[in-house]
Amino acid sequence: MKTGYASIKIFGRYSFYIIWAVLLLDINMALSTEASGQMTAQELYQGYANWLHYMHTSLSFRETEETTFKGFDWSFDKQLTRKMVCRDGKQSAGFKDSYFFLKDESLHDGSRVRTLYTEEQKMTYSGRLQKPRAMTIDPRPHKREFPERIRSNSGNSIILDGYIVGDNRLWIMDIVEQSEKMVLREQPEIIDGYETFVLEIDGDYGKHMIWIDPACGYCSRQLVVVKEPGDLWDNVIVGEDVLPMRNYPQSVLQRKELRVSSVKFQNIDGIYIPVSGTVIESYEFADGKEANKKSVFQREDVTTSPDFEAFRTEFFENTIDGTPLFFMDDVRRGIKYEWHQGEPRAAASSEELDAIDEIIEETVDMSDDSDMQHEISKDKEDNAENTISSDDSNEPQQSQLDYRHTGRRWWLYGICVILFFGIIAGLYLKICVR
Numbered sequence: 001m002k003t004g005y006a007s008i009k010i011f012g013r014y015s016f017y018i019i020w021a022v023l024l025l026d027i028n029m030a031l032s033t034e035a036s037g038q039m040t041a042q043e044l045y046q047g048y049a050n051w052l053h054y055m056h057t058s059l060s061f062r063e064t065e066e067t068t069f070k071g072f073d074w075s076f077d078k079q080l081t082r083k084m085v086c087r088d089g090k091q092s093a094g095f096k097d098s099y100f101f102l103k104d105e106s107l108h109d110g111s112r113v114r115t116l117y118t119e120e121q122k123m124t125y126s127g128r129l130q131k132p133r134a135m136t137i138d139p140r141p142h143k144r145e146f147p148e149r150i151r152s153n154s155g156n157s158i159i160l161d162g163y164i165v166g167d168n169r170l171w172i173m174d175i176v177e178q179s180e181k182m183v184l185r186e187q188p189e190i191i192d193g194y195e196t197f198v199l200e201i202d203g204d205y206g207k208h209m210i211w212i213d214p215a216c217g218y219c220s221r222q223l224v225v226v227k228e229p230g231d232l233w234d235n236v237i238v239g240e241d242v243l244p245m246r247n248y249p250q251s252v253l254q255r256k257e258l259r260v261s262s263v264k265f266q267n268i269d270g271i272y273i274p275v276s277g278t279v280i281e282s283y284e285f286a287d288g289k290e291a292n293k294k295s296v297f298q299r300e301d302v303t304t305s306p307d308f309e310a311f312r313t314e315f316f317e318n319t320i321d322g323t324p325l326f327f328m329d330d331v332r333r334g335i336k337y338e339w340h341q342g343e344p345r346a347a348a349s350s351e352e353l354d355a356i357d358e359i360i361e362e363t364v365d366m367s368d369d370s371d372m373q374h375e376i377s378k379d380k381e382d383n384a385e386n387t388i389s390s391d392d393s394n395e396p397q398q399s400q401l402d403y404r405h406t407g408r409r410w411w412l413y414g415i416c417v418i419l420f421f422g423i424i425a426g427l428y429l430k431i432c433v434r
Contacts, residue, residue: 047218071291
């Protein structure tokens with residue numbers, strides 16, 4: 001009996017030292033985890049958000065995108081699009097020429113769109129290849145939201161910039177803030193020969209999975225979005241609603257998957273810019289029909305120091321004289337204009353134009369105070385959208401995250417608890433023996 005008591009006393013006496021040894025081992029494991037590149041979901045997400053920031057604020061490129069269609073009730077089955085995109089964080093330009101081809105490769109139709117966003121206004125030109133249709137100038141402040149400037153004519157490759165087709169024009173950061181949970185998969189995965197870590201985001205707009213490569217500036221090497229019954233595709237409820245678009249199968253959408261893969265990057269000024277990749281959208285309908293779009297894009301002339309003035313010049317040079325022009329404000333909405341030698345020309349007498357100018361000046365004088373307050377609040381919103389920082393507004397809530405590599409420490413904590421009770425038992429028996 002005394003031998004048993006002695007053993008327990010020894011166990012209790014040395015448990016204190018064993019607990020310290022276990023805690024030091026745990027700290028060492030944590031340090032080695034950090035040193036080996038393993039991280040939390042929050043850290044990975046913040047790195048990805050910082051990478052997206054570069055895609056939005058200082059970038060220009062030319063792009064060719066070829067899209068094939070299957071399962072849609074369209075007269076063409078291929079689209080070739082050539083684009084130019086320029087962004088500098090405050091203004092953006094997008095030029096897009098689209099060509100539609102029949103199955104025999106003959107040209108079916110074509111369109112041309114030019115969009116130029118500045119701090120003061122938005123200008124849009126549209127036409128049928130060489131035939132002008134119309135140009136609009138919109139000076140209204142509420143049309144200058146930052147996401148709208150970024151999305152100017154960027155096509156399917158905008159997905160790599162964090163804007164997902166079918167997410168109601170929300171940025172991926174908005175999706176994270178609205179999500180029910182965000183977790184990091186336990187094991188890294190190899191994509192195109194590179195080690196990546198996979199974020200899974202669940203919410204109203206389905207499941208978003210992002211394969212992120214920290215060694216490549218936290219760029220996204222693959223992205224998959226799956227929408228199943230109950231999820232939202234824009235404002236359509238999957239499993240309940242029919243897509244409200246022409247020439248889509250008129251049956252309830254049962255499943256939608258978007259997959260971005262085979263992405264290649266170019267290191268420009270230390271930033272990894274996506275220069276090619278494939279985007280596939282797959283649809284499954286309740287009547288058994290399926291449809292898909294496959295887009296392959298290729299970028300060139302990529303730079304992180306965009307020359308916005310060159311884009312502005314090209315915008316005006318490509319606008320054909322005689323193009324009908326419309327101002328999208330209340331004062332000039334009814335006045336007919338046309339584009340002539342690089343500037344708007346009104347189809348009105350000088351007296352009529354003078355009267356219109358007086359109305360505009362009076363309107364501006366009456367609304368100076370309200371406009372100033374509006375612009376101040378608008379500038380704050382733009383600044384908030386243009387800045388990716390480590391504050392709480394740009395990070396998911398702590399309670400929403402599940403962290404990696406914490407489960408393996410539970411056995412250490414369990415040993416600590418057992419040893420703690422061993423100390424108590426040893427002290428108790430020591431007192432009793434005395």
